[in-house]
Amino acid sequence: MASRAASLVRPLVRNLHGYTPGEQPRVKGLIKLNTNENPYPPSPKVLAATRAAVDGRLRLYPNPTADALRTRLARLHRCAVENLIIGNGSDELLALAIRAFVEPADSTAGRRDRSRATVQYFWPSYSLYPVLAGIHGAHTAPFALGPDFALPNVRELRRRRWDFHAALTLVTTPNAPSGRGYATSDLDALCRATRGVVLLDEAYVDFARENALGLALRHPHVLVSRTFSKAYSLCAQRVGYLVGHPDLIAALHTIRDSYNVNGLGQAAALATLADLPHYRRNFRRLLATRERLRRELTGLGWGVLPSETNFLLARPPGPPAEQWLERLRASKILVRWFRSPEVSAYLRITVGTDAEADALLKAVRKIHPLA
Ligand SMILES: *Cc1c(COP(=O)(O)O)cnc(C)c1O
Numbered sequence: 001m002a003s004r005a006a007s008l009v010r011p012l013v014r015n016l017h018g019y020t021p022g023e024q025p026r027v028k029g030l031i032k033l034n035t036n037e038n039p040y041p042p043s044p045k046v047l048a049a050t051r052a053a054v055d056g057r058l059r060l061y062p063n064p065t066a067d068a069l070r071t072r073l074a075r076l077h078r079c080a081v082e083n084l085i086i087g088n089g090s091d092e093l094l095a096l097a098i099r100a101f102v103e104p105a106d107s108t109a110g111r112r113d114r115s116r117a118t119v120q121y122f123w124p125s126y127s128l129y130p131v132l133a134g135i136h137g138a139h140t141a142p143f144a145l146g147p148d149f150a151l152p153n154v155r156e157l158r159r160r161r162w163d164f165h166a167a168l169t170l171v172t173t174p175n176a177p178s179g180r181g182y183a184t185s186d187l188d189a190l191c192r193a194t195r196g197v198v199l200l201d202e203a204y205v206d207f208a209r210e211n212a213l214g215l216a217l218r219h220p221h222v223l224v225s226r227t228f229s230k231a232y233s234l235c236a237q238r239v240g241y242l243v244g245h246p247d248l249i250a251a252l253h254t255i256r257d258s259y260n261v262n263g264l265g266q267a268a269a270l271a272t273l274a275d276l277p278h279y280r281r282n283f284r285r286l287l288a289t290r291e292r293l294r295r296e297l298t299g300l301g302w303g304v305l306p307s308e309t310n311f312l313l314a315r316p317p318g319p320p321a322e323q324w325l326e327r328l329r330a331s332k333i334l335v336r337w338f339r340s341p342e343v344s345a346y347l348r349i350t351v352g353t354d355a356e357a358d359a360l361l362k363a364v365r366k367i368h369p370l371a
Helices: 046-053 066-078 090-101 111-116 128-135 153-160 184-193 212-217 244-255 263-271 276-299 321-330 356-367
Strands: 083-088 118-123 140-143 169-173 197-201 222-227 240-244 311-315 347-350
Touching: 046 240, 046 263, 066 240, 066 263, 083 244, 090 128, 090 197, 090 222, 090 240, 090 244, 111 118, 118 128, 118 240, 128 140, 153 184, 184 197, 184 212, 212 222, 212 240, 244 321, 263 276, 276 311, 276 356, 321 347, 321 356
Parallel strands: 118 140, 118 169, 169 197, 197 222
Antiparallel strands: 083 240, 222 240, 311 347
16 A cells, blocks of 8 residues: 555656666775776866866856857867757766657557657667656667677668657667677668667767767767766766757757756866877777786686677676676675676676776686686
8 A cells, every 4th residue: 555655656656667776885995897987087187177176166056058068079079069968977868868859658649659759779778768768658669689789780670660760769889788889880771761869879989999979960860979977987977968960959958957067077077078188098998908808708718798898798607697796796896787688697897907807807717717
């Protein structure tokens, strides 16, 4: 029996299952390889600029349109300021895109109307997408990927009833949790075939061979999302952005909070863009660690998928993956395991520092030495 207070909550909200973020435990000496954070801190210049922004100005509202940041990003991406919106993390922008482009579901509606209320995405991909669709009361249309997690071609989309008119299609590229990168030419074909808005979520693109930003500037129905969280070591500051047609971007500006990006986040992101060579060195180091980890785990009998991200999806030998999760935890190493059957045989391991990779490999050898 629901309490009186619970009965005051909308039934849709009462029945929702919220997103489950990766754990952030406070355990001394814990090696945290579970949420794809960058193991390296922000650059010294970024830390200095952020500290310098902590003064009496904290009493003032931040710039409501993050103008300095958008101007700098427009220069970087060779687009107009009107092609850009900054968000409180890219997660906020995903939620805004659903609210701006997708109708809430109406049980009386017909088939075409169903598409207008549909959020479509490949599965497995970012598990936040169905949660955000659920909050909005939209239909969800997960499209199952094959065991190699490859991007289906247009013929296969047709054959398997892709919803070409879905109001919003969300594509994680490179994908998570598979780590698989997608060719821009294949993404272009998918975008050209799809009539509704396509949002390419490039949260991990700095670790990939290609990016698809050009598609957002070429096609009026394509948005590309980026974040300062993962590659630029700014998870705590919550800054992400979308690139796309000014009419789509203007719609998102209309519905966002007036001061959605906090002042310190704007300062940190701006300082990051002034120090990109530092971050490019950081990416090279991470890729070298990623490839070494992949080689060594493979040598220990793990099935490691090729990755264009800062994490590896890897199938451990011997005990089930869920048991590996617990045994690694006992060695103070935290990785991520997903219950979803498509990936439940795997662990997702964030690429950390070289020392963290060594600690992981040492623990792995102890848990299951290869005969
Ligand atoms: C981490 C992540 C995000 C969220 O990034 P924030 O900018 O921190 O909100 C978005 N998409 C994917 C696929 C991610 O893994």
